Every structure is written in C-alpha cells, then in structure tokens.
Amino acid sequence: MSEGIDYGKLMHRAMRSLIQNVLGEVARTGLPGQHHFFITFDTTHPDVAIADWLHDRYPEEMTVVIQHWFDNLDVTDEGFSVTLNFGDSPEPLYIPYDAIYTFVDPSVEFGLRFENSSNDDDEDYLSEVEEDGDVPEAPLAENVVPAEDEKRDAEIVSLDSFRK
Template identity: 75%
Template sequence: MSQTIDYGKLMHRAMRSLIQQVLSDVARDGLPGQHHFFITFETGHEEVQIADWLHDRYPEEMTVVLQHWFDNLEVTDEGFSVTLNFGESPEPLYIPYDAISTFVDPSVEFGLRFETSPSDADEDVAEDEEEIPPAPIAEDVEPETDQPDAEIVSLDSFRK
C-alpha cells in the first residue's frame, strides 16, 4: 500500500467517469437543449483509432465537436466511438478516455482539463503537472468583525 493518497489520480479517474456518464446519456437520449462538446484528444495515443489522413493532418492532438451531426455514438468503460462528418466525408473515430486532454461544454461554461507530464506515460491515469496549493488553515484567516457570531443550534430542539 502506498504511503500517500494519490488525489490527482483519483480525481482524474472521477472526471473521466463523469465524461463516460455524460456521453452514455447522450448516446441514449441525444443532446439536450443547447449542449454540445469540444473534445480534444492526443491523436498519437496508442489506442486512438482515426483515419490515416486525419492522423497525418493532426499528428499530435485534435479537437472534435459533438453538436449538430454525429452518428453511431457508442460508449464503453474504456472510451467511446463516434462517426463524425469531415467535409461531407463521414469518418469513424475511437477515442479512449485516457487520450482526452480537454472536455468542454461551452453552453453551460463547463470544462475539464487533463494535464500530463512525460514521466506519467507509464501510469493508467494522468497526473496534474501543477501542484495544488495547500488550503488555508482556519487559524490563518482573519474573521470579519462586522458579521455576527455564529449561533450553534442543537438538532434535538427540532425533534418531536
């Protein structure tokens, strides 16, 4: 067992699970309202499946849009496949969740970003390059003097 909890890895796993759930819902029910997705992924990822001409044109990364025209959206635990229209030419793609670097739904200003570093290539889930600063400790926070003191209320007073 590790000596520390790998919150970065756990968070990335949870965020990829969120993408899977959203895409599963869309595959079943279609896109609701004005929702649409910009999905950027690493085209060089070993499990990505795209046409050779697309890989030649986008050798490192590519952004696809799921909005007006897409077909055959199939979602699995590892990734998703979809057919998109590129200049009147339908092309099937397979994108594993591990290849996704950003997932954005601009209709509700929601986005996820997965950042990796070269040393993370052997890991199942990418880690953040930037460290999250520690949360402020309550003792370091100056209380605002113009606010009233909090009152502690016992829940027993509401029980019958």
C-alpha cells in the same frame, strides 16, 4: 502498502468517469438543449483510431465537436466511438478516455482539462470557459477545431490550492 492516498489519481479517474457518464446519456437520449462538446485528444495514443488522412493532418492532437451531426455514438468503460462529418465525409473515430486532454461544453461554461504525462507533477486541472469566449469555426467541417484556439478561451484553475 502505499505511502498515502493519491488524490490526483482519484480525481483523474472521477473526471474521466464524468465524461463517460455524460457521453453515455447523450448516446441514450441525444444532446439536450444547446449542449455540445469540444473534445481535444492525443492522436498519438496507441488506442486512438482515426483515419490515416486525419492523423496526417493532426499528428499530435485534434479537437472534435459533437453538436449538430454525429452518429453511432458508442460509450464503453475504456473510451467511446463516434462517426463525425468531415467535409461531407463521415469518418468513424475511437477515442479512449486516457487520450483526452480537454472536454468542454461551452453552452454551460463547463470544462475539464487533463495535463499530459510530460508535465512534471502530472496533475489534473479544471478549466472554465470564459463567458465572452467565442468558439472558433472548424477549419475542415463542424467536427474539427484547432486545439490552440480552444485553449485561448479557457482559464486554468489548479487543484493544488485545495490541498493542505
């Protein structure tokens, strides 16, 4: 029997489930209104599948944008696959939910941030995109954004303040 309830792990699972539900709805009905997503993920995760040239260019992490042009969005219980446009070259990607560091929808100032396992307490954090935060242009195409720029536009809120 365990020592107690692991709220951090439960919150982690719930936040990943939220991403799955949102992407599943988009796969069925498309992106509504001005919604779009910036998804930063760990390119070293063993289940991530990206082209070799993308992995060479982004050896540790990469941020993709799901907005104007995307195709073949397929959402499963473990992750999602999507084809994105990189300089007029469509590339299929597979991203497991466990590889995601951030999921941001700047159109409604919503974001989730997952700390990687190298963090001492391995806690999940919510992040809120600031109202005046500009989203940087993608260097390669509309589907890639430097992860460092995205992080500067977010405020981290620790869940520790809600614990007793």
